[in-house]
Amino acid sequence: MRLRFKRPDDFRSRCLPVQDEDTGKEVGTIRLGGTGVDSSDGIDIWLFDGKYQTHVNGYDTAVGFVLGVESVLNHREDLQFQFASIAA
Numbered sequence: 148m149r150l151r152f153k154r155p156d157d158f159r160s161r162c163l164p165v166q167d168e169d170t171g172k173e174v175g176t177i178r179l180g181g182t183g184v185d186s187s188d189g190i191d192i193w194l195f196d197g198k199y200q201t202h203v204n205g206y207d208t209a210v211g212f213v214l215g216v217e218s219v220l221n222h223r224e225d226l227q228f229q230f231a232s233i234a235a
Contacts, residue, residue, distance in 0.1 A: 148224070150194075150217045152177055165194060165213060175199075177209060 149168040165175040174195055180188025190209045193200045199216045203209050 148217055148220050150174065150213050152213065165192075177213075 148170075150165055151168050152163045152165045161179045163177040163179070164173045165177060166172065167174050175193050178191040178193075180190060190203050190206065191200070192203065192209055192212055194213070194216055201212055203212060
């Protein structure tokens with residue numbers, strides 16, 4: 148799983164889709180509270196139907212949250228694979 152979103156090029160977009168590059172599916176959204184990446188009113192992140200969500204105050208923190216969710220989900224997939232191999 149590789150979660151990706153792009154900074155808006157026009158700096159007017161307030162909602163960024165989050166996509167899993169491995170599947171091509173949209174898995175969430177990032178809603179900017181300010182103007183463009185200014186995010187003076189904070190940033191809301193909603194991933195996997197709200198299973199992972201937060202409100203942060205900076206773009207770097209938003210990136211960190213998304214990368215953290217990606218890391219946790221990849222780790223869980225690795226553990227499930229290991230347990231399936233042991234059980235087989």
